[in-house]
Amino acid sequence: MGMPGSAQQAPPSVPERPLRYRRIVAKAGTVLLTGGTERLNLGVMASLVSQIATLRRLGAQVLLVSSGAVAAGRHALGVADARRRDTPFRQVLAAVGQSKLMHAWEQLFAWEGITVAQALLTRRDTTDRLAYLNIRNTLLALLDLGVVPILNENDVVAVEELEGEVFGDNDTLSALVATIVDADLLVLLSDVPGLFTADPHLHPDARLIPRVETIDEGLLRLAGGSASGRGRGGMVTKLEAARLCTASGTGVVICHGQEPQVLVRLAQGENIGTFFPPMVDHRESRQRWMLGACSPKDAVVVDAGAVEALRQHKSLLPVGVVEVRGDFPRGEVISILGPEGRRVAVGIANYSAHDLRKIQGKRSDRIASILGYTYGQEVVHSNNMALL
DSSP states (O other), X not given: OOOOSSOOOOOOOOOOOOOSOSEEEXXXXXXXXXXXXXXXXXXXXXXXXXXXXXXXXXXXXXXXXXXXXXXXXXXXXXXXXXXXXXXXXXXXXXXXXXXXXXXXHHHHHHXXXXXXXXXXXXXXXXXXXXXXXXXXXXXXXXXXXXXXXXXXXOTTTOOTTSTTSSOTTTHHHHHHHHHHTTOSEEEEXXXXXXXXSSOTTTOTTOOBOOBOSOOOHXXXXXXXXXXXXXXXXXXXXXXXXXXXXXXXXXXXXXXXXXXXXXXXXXXXXXXXXXXXXXXXXXXXXXXXXXXXXXXTTOEEEEOHHHHHHXXXXXXXXXXXXXXXXXXXXXXXXXXXXXXXXXXXEEEEOSSOHHHHHHHTTSOGGGHHHHHSSOXXXXXXXXXXXXXX
């Protein structure tokens, strides 16, 4: 995968203004990453890496959702027929191409001194309670360590005939990732400048819609299918992704991926493409979800010191737990009660009720010796908690 075309020019500099968004999920689709060709465009990829490196220097955390494995596999195997789209063949191409795609990202980020991590997901991973918890904990830990997570759909095991099991060129995957990590902004990098009043390929007088407050059926009718045979996404899947994200407290932008320094400029608050503002804030969305998922009989009672720590946005440790109520599994949403029995928070339990009864009142460094394993030092991590 050599650098295609002519020599790449140095990217234009961007004034280092304060960032409006500090946790960003950027999604790059197949058409953008291949430049409309049959191979990965390293020039486009290098530009995105440079922008992500700039954002990190400015204090932002960035997750990258990257398509392109199938296209990379197609090029590696010398398969020119992009019309063949049956699932077994796509899975073969993905198996060959994913390592090549990841190798390209890894080398490009290494030039910027940035470590990356790969995560391959299916929709089933995001709907299973324990898998969801593990994904969230892992991604947040990677961000805390300064690593850039690179995510893709696991095409090798995803079965397209099973409705609801695939993500549509990663538009839906990127929206789910954004909600899982409580991102401030999801950027859907496309081969079009945003959402238009009509298909700009067919209607030259179509106008860009700079801001969308509500995604309704009329708006969805404006969207068509994927204009390219290389990607599976289209404007419909992008709008559905935006609807999911904005309902969970994350803003969304659809814009052209080759707009100069687009990620940095968006993070600084510049208006580019089509913006979908969040309908609620993260805290309200997460609290609403946890309260709805919380069973009244599943709870831990904590001491006064733990209550004070929680109010300082710290995690709940086993040493502060004085009683465990109910019989809940790991990953369940539970209530956290103060000494008088009043609910002070709800959160996702890192340990089952059975395990918690063994480690309640104990120091975190004793968990492994008591249980023989550990899921972390926290009973409920502050990232997975909503204070009431």
